[in-house]
Amino acid sequence: MIKTRTYNSFSDSLLQARDYLSKDLEEVNRLILSKLSEKVPLVNGMAGYLIQAGGKRLRPILLLIIARLFSYKGMRHIKLAAAIEFIHTATLLHDDVVDRSTQRRGRPSANAIWGDSSCILVGDFLLSRAFEFVTDDGSLEIMEVLSRMTTSVAEGEIMQLGAIGNLELEEKHYFQIVESKTAFFFEACCHIGATIANVSEREIEQVREYGRNFGVAFQILDDLLDYDLNQVDAIGKDAGRDFQERCMTLPLIVLLERVNQAEKEEIKNIFKNATHEEEHLEYIQKLMRRYNIERIILGYAIPYINRALASLETLPACQEKEFLQGFISFTSSRKF
């Protein structure tokens, strides 16, 4: 039952945070929808579809909550959160083309509706628009954080692509990918939220540390959820996707380190023949249950969760701190 717990705990905190930030999020939405493209209706249609699709909004929420944590009072956080959402949406659009997806968040993916070419170009538009927003904001420091972040995310995506179907992929390479594409992104959101609040270097470093570690833990657990070991529908997540795409994530890497020779051969055959059908996924899920992969993977996440929690320790108690703790409390409250 870990999985539903996992999902619910994270989801509860996120829903509460969304409620708490509802005015800010409304402003972000308004800004996004008003600043798409005057010239090109397609951009508005596609980006509107994606942005209104009810994604988690985790990244902009991180930025907004950190800004509030440090009592930020201005309006810069709105534009910057919108930029973050643009960048994330651009990444999803390109990912869907790269992964040849047909579904996202339980609806047809944008490439299934508008085609790959539109997704590529609208992704480019959103990324550029994000940089326009940041330029308007006028801080070179934030510009630097964001441009380094998008470079890192692209590097992570390229490494991930190169690892497709590579059953020899080592754990350290998985972590390199996760650090580049997820941890760096979360860290940047926290960094920006703290920067606009004009706090000390030490406080910036604290929340960056939180974001970085939360990012890794989040990705590990997200990759675990994708194997859906408890057979519960994960809302907002298309389970089995990594397997279908032959994406090498930690659960599979860890499983391969533990199975016997015959099982390893069987997994290799499944991947070699690229017959990623339901029965093959079930076979792998069965092995993962047999080898206790869920428990092992949670064990991998815990040090990151603990570091993220530790980085918040010296912060005064407040609602925002509680949310930040809540986002990562899913596993720390459990005994293994």
Next chain:
Amino acid sequence: MIKTRTYNSFSDSLLQARDYLSKDLEEVNRLILSKLSEKVPLVNGMAGYLIQAGGKRLRPILLLIIARLFSYKGMRHIKLAAAIEFIHTATLLHDDVVDRSTQRRGRPSANAIWGDSSCILVGDFLLSRAFEFVTDDGSLEIMEVLSRMTTSVAEGEIMQLGAIGNLELEEKHYFQIVESKTAFFFEACCHIGATIANVSEREIEQVREYGRNFGVAFQILDDLLDYDLNQVDAIGKDAGRDFQERCMTLPLIVLLERVNQAEKEEIKNIFKNATHEEEHLEYIQKLMRRYNIERIILGYAIPYINRALASLETLPACQEKEFLQGFISFTSSRKF
């Protein structure tokens, strides 16, 4: 024989400019190849392939020559020219995927070698890296020029995609596309070259005007060359590409305005059946020759060329000015 003249004149000026700027261009190349990716060898392989493929380098050359025109003495132009080349290369990578190309500049296109997914992600990487370069440079003004430019280029590309195969496309829409994707880009290169040289607003405006008009004229002539009406191989250009991609460019738009009903139906059939074979291209080329399309199209380019030349008038005579005039002298010296 206009075409060979056109090509030779432009090409001569460009070759001479490249020679004149050889030290700067070497620095740009060195910077590009040293600053690709430490983490991801694929990026270096792909981007190296593209960047060393011997493109025209027209955009970075514009930036460099404008900087020199205004006696710029520092080193910022190198990094900014590299950023421009990164952005252009990113655009080409994504274009090749969108257009399903197999060839570029007489060699297999990057997507034909590395696949679409790699091209999408490496394009994203290069775009992000370009913004990193500009952030390092540290000017918000240049950041603004570049982020507006990449947004505009993406808008132009999206509009162009939406116009594919639309035989009803009007001239004004063609010009909207060209202004967004080509003129804005050329203008930005000139804008940046002048900005780092710290010249007056009036001088910046002059060279922006040059870039904008040169950009439109360049695109018009490039689109004309694609129909290869003089049957001469255009070096550095894959002739017939626009026709194969059903891309609506000015020669075809203008032809459609002039043909008789039967010919129009024939063209519609060719496009409807999507049978873009050699004989169909030849049929369209034959019509274009019959209706004097080349001459008409050159007539469209002339006002832009004249405006570009006029914008340079008050500048003192110098080698750089001669190059800028040379880039656009291909048609102005002819009588029609």
